[in-house]
Amino acid sequence: MLSSSPSLFVVATPLGNLGDFSPRAREVLAGADIVLAEDTRRTANLLRSAGIEARLVSCHDHNEAQRIPEMLDAMRDGKKLALVSDAGTPLFSDPGYRLVRAAREAGLSVSAVPGPSAPLCALAASGIAPQPFTFLGFAPRKQSEQKTFFEAFAHAPTTLIFFERKNRLHATLKTAYDTLGPRELCVARELTKAHEEFILCRLEEYQNIPEDLLGEITVVVGPPEQEATLDAEAIQTIIADEMRLGGKPREVARRVADRAPGWSVKEIYEVMKDLRP
Template structure:
């Protein structure tokens, strides 16, 4: 006889690429759940196999069948089932189906519990060295140029970093559109996160054409904040350079001091700081 107590929907984060990131709690939930809803049953099945896990049942749940599968999931949850929702990698719902199911569960009083874990946007922001807060996550950019432009224009003046996923075959086109709309700013390509060939490529957005056309793997892109809005005051830049010069002592080259200042100041390039430093030094020499 079906239970009269509603079940529970678990939102389970899975590894981005390193099986060691699958938490003990997440492992327990996916093995205990009556069914695991996943984007691609083959990919999830392979992941579980690599991690030594056995799920009772894998059920496809993706953009094309979300509405139909949602009704079946809700029926089972009403009857007391425990279901787990996973994405191909990382935290569900961040760029994947599931929001409507969670919303429907909340509306019906069905418990929804997150099992936190890996998240590509968070992992990228934590290790890239670009300002992490505030930030705006855009998911996947639209496939066409018009859609990309519409999305990026809406966030062009957002005072924070922009984070999005992109496929390798569309990366260069997306960066070209972003450079034309958003202006000069720092950027990072974070690829193959947590995997053997993990790489963080830091560059200037306006110099995107210099990037290798052969970047492979899963890509998370970070575009730094608008620099004209967040550029440190010149007086602050000069004060920072003076402090670094005083603490460095003799023998430290001006370009190295400019690099150190670049890490501490927002909106200044190493070249600009070097020019500021040498101009001030020349002014001091003239006065003496």
């Protein structure tokens, strides 16, 4: 039976393998008055496969804010709500955060029903150091935004996990390599499904990854490799070498970056400005 205290349950659902649909998740969804779903058609298929009937209400990026007042009123009236995403644990690059926060701020109880999670699944089976790790969500679409996105973690001693779409994977991995330098890499796709695959290689070998990958993709990038990261004195030496060869400052910085794993063009350019008389 459902607990009488929580008003909102955040429920993890299978990534693809229905065997991962936990008994508790089934119980909570079957007993909920309202199931908030990112894609009601997809969730309806899942619930139907489990023999569950429920009132489904859409909750996605474009309507979450508008749903909140109505859902808070329903919870105050004693209704039990369950929040799910299309697959896995909600709020990880999925809507729901604003609703959970609003419920907390309104003094309503929220409980999580743990279960499948694509970032954790990919990390657990990658063989890449799991502690600490940082989940980044989806990488930005524009290259300039991607560079800023990765630069923020260029020297952080953490494994990075992010989602990417197949048609942008190579371009994103190139930007990641140019920014982060040589690292371990795992590209995981179709997690828990029949065609599950883990491609293990190096970030600098991104071009060897097939471009026709199908399914949803989770990327795991290992932490910085300290022995491969040059210190400031070594960078200054390389800058001096490249400056003697001539070229515009940005061109010199790019050449230095090719010789300096772990250093971004932006960081090198800043060092160059400090060296100018």
